[in-house]
Amino acid sequence: MRTNPKTKNLLSKSLFFMLLVIVVLISGCSNSNNSNSTARANNTANNEAAQGSEAQDKTVTVAISSDAGIDRLDAGAYDGSMNVHAMIYEGLVEYGEKGEILPSLAESWDISEDGKVYTFHLRHDVKFSDGTEFNADAVKFSFERWIKDPANSLNVATAMQSLVVVDEHTITMTFNKAYYPFLTELSFARPVRIISPSAVEPAGDITGKFIKAIGTGAWMAESYKTDQEAILVRNPKYWGEMPKLSKIILKVIPDPQSRVLALQAGDIDIAGGQMGKIPVESVPVIEADSSLTLQKAQGTNSHFMIFNYKTPALQDLNVRKAINLAINKKSIVEDLMDGIGSEAQGLFPLTVPYVTESNNTWYGFDPLEAKKLLAAAGYTDSDGDGIVQKDGAQLELNFVLQQAEYPEWKSISELVQSELKEIGIRVNLQVLEPNAYYDALWTSKAYDLIMYRTYDDAYNPHAFLLSLFHKTADASAVVWSDPGLESLIDTAVGTTDIQERQTAYDSIFSKLYQEAMFAAIYFPDDILAVNNRVTGFKPGYSTFMPVFWNLLDIGEK
Template sequence: MRTNSKTNSLLTQIIFLMLLAVIMVTSGCSNSNNKNSSTPTAGSNNTANNEAAQAANAQDKVITVAISADAGMDQLDAGAYKGSMNVHAMIYDGLVEYGEKGEILPALAESWDISEDGKVYTFHLRQGVKFSDGTEFNAEAVKFSFERWIKDPANSLNVATAMQSIDVVDEHTITMTFTKAYYPFLTELSFARPVRMISPSAVEPAGDVTGKFIKAIGTGAWMAESFTTDQEAVLIRNPYYWGEMPKLSTIILKVIPDPQSRVLALQSGDIDIAGGQMGKIPVESVPVIEAASSLSLQKAPGTNSHFMIFNYNTPALQDLNVRKAINLAINKKSIVNDLMDGIGSVAKGLFPLTVPYVTDSNNTWYGFDPAEAKQLLADAGYSDSNGDGIVEQAGTPLELNFVLQQAEFPEWKSISELIQSELKEIGIAVNLQVLEPNAYYDALWTTKAYDLIMYRTYDDAYNPHAFLLSLFHETEEAPAVVWSDAGLESLIDTAVGTTDLQERQSAYDSIFTKLYQEAMFAAIYFPDDIMAVNKRITGFKAGYTTFSPIFWNQLDIGGE
């Protein structure tokens, strides 16, 4: 084939370029084996890929937790009472944190000073903290957070009603001045709401204390990602979190209103955790959970108790001997062991030992002694003159109406039936009235249409002070709910008002002694907090409050 000079030149250039490409490739291969070369080796590429894969796996640790009702993600304003308290506590931090048996621990405030008269609190804030949107946390943000709700006339917290002023000292120092000394100020500041910190950028216009809430932006370990009303809410870890970073990447809160359906979801593996106040596990389902190879039952002593209230307006119950007799007739061990399947313990007072200021020495109550109960009724002037098994006084049978509800506490029905039969054994006729929740709470708080009524104390941070003030202390509008006693109310005032720890403990000792001596209620049982956890979950540790029932940041997924 004949070619011209141009063609020969073009072929020469192509051949030269091909040879050059071969040389470059060969040189590249040679350099890849040179240990001193800056070019990564194949081995180092594999290492980088493995590290990237591990990081990806760490970013994809997801668990699903059952909740009984919608989390209200679109309503989670830190300064309001809407949405789930549990989610509030995951997204928003407080100045302080509630620890074991009520110990107040640092949170966004690293330390604090209290004036000698107990009215001025100076908080020294943690530095370098950011909200989940990257904005700075400082004293102005604290002031903003409090001013959004502190003047609301509907707010009954003492930290609100007694607040005289809140002042920024500098970027990381703020003072709160109150009109009175009240030791539970710090306890109230640990609540899940409305005392927690929200970013000024969470409202519109930004920084306006009267602005409209737009999005939940806190300094907590978790942040809201998405939600579907009445179905699920998704939380992801906050990349700016100031504390120990959560090991999980995502927590899905799945709405399952029916308790039995929650148990089935646990068994099928559709959810990983259920229980506590977020989504209770029925007591009768405990054996099923314990028998499941994929699940573990986690039990911890609770901070509330279930007890029976006496109506002090009922003439028969104004007699101390009758109140003591009722206490002595109730077999609390049988309730715990037979009806509660061992989930709890016998009540030895109004509060369990998990509550601050409750000790072994001041935590005592009446045992089970039907013979002594009968004798006390006889001492009170009651006898069974007609042989019908019911004692009477001056021709009037000792008959009492016992009110309860079972929508929130299904176990109350069987417990009340047992108490009914036990009181009949000592000659007291009891009529059970099972009411719907609205009617039940109306009878408790408003109409007083009962002689006996089942109730429960509050939980963790609200005990003992808030419960005692709420139910054993008069208000401007009404006398005490559970039992009206001026001496008891004076002791409660002393306990909450003193800044001296020894004086406070002494006052609580006297309160618990007086409750016992006057038999102002009938103790029933102290329930345990129970949770069912899939065994793939590691690092489970029960929290110290119902609004923070789990140390979420410590949870991990085993084998991943």
């Protein structure tokens, strides 16, 4: 508890002492509700200060690669910028460092012993940006607008049996199965965020037409020009600590090199991350500019090479191990990526939940051992042309990639091609347009090797493993089909016991390594360039919240 300095000066020393004793006694007896009330009071004071002493215009301009979609930014839909969703709307919970689930609009929650019933205790005294009250009915309204959509594949939607308002600040969700990532899904940027019932017309109608983005978040939309810019201003009714900036301008700059030029010209203050990537080749330019700072943070995704398990040669474990041992991951990071990232030591980096130093391991670089493994698999260079053969057929593989979304894949794949040739494997590169590439990955399986990436933050590890390493009712696993691995994944996502879950993930990562079910490539860093006039920069923990926007300020460093 804080005492107003002016009041302290008017108190006698004895009276101050008595008050201090009373405060200590009350603090010792207080419960969480009292603490929350104190926190709200402090936030109110901070917010008033932000709107008073910091009322002057403090604006930061951020580059985004595509339209923000403010006119279709419905919290229960997948339209518009995911980053802007997370600035305007809040969820019941928030995604924290290494996947820790933190309170947001829900102060706390209880989970039943069987892992199927979640009771959320909501914050009091929260309002939407238009002044309407946030309560359990608003949560129910938000979820009912999208939860029954048959196109929605989130488990929190498909497994939900009931959504019950207990009282104004309590709501219960009951599911038909135990699935620990329910809370993780509730932290997503969409469609689980809470929107005001007054944001649709007719107001409060779950089938009503979306009219305006109205959330409880720290920001709200002020103006919007399609394919040009969106302007967000701080929400004066925000329940948390008020942003130090008064305004954020999101400027659409589709071309990566143009974003770099805009940074150098001072037209924008921040660029990078998933909002608008900075080309790796531009990193030295940014680092040499005294007006800019390059911010690097270890990412949550990885880039790797998928083996087609229907290709006969790749069904041999020795061949899969040999390919892994032939790839110089250190050279990829240092020579091709200019040190932006690190050597992949498994499927996921250490920033991902349940990935630890002990279960995060992979094959090193050892071309001689790779050649021995090919020989053990029965491959020899019988005609001296440098390509190994078995049963009269050369070991030749088609390697598919795309560079529209990931331009660095071309140079990486060319390096892999030359390194595999060194151990006797001929690789044919096929650069496809995105549509053809994704058709090859998901549908036709027209590849022997294909470059891919894991998902980001809140989708790892569970969602990616279920999506790529687990069969569905309609199809076999995408990356590698293994019933034992699928059983371990089912155990990991279904158990309510944290230790049992960690043990299952340890076994999953061990099996991926032992069976060399893919070829690890590299773990990319998230990079952003920031103008030095911007202070308080701190990278976020998810791609949909890449920066702690509320901490940003303008001033001397």
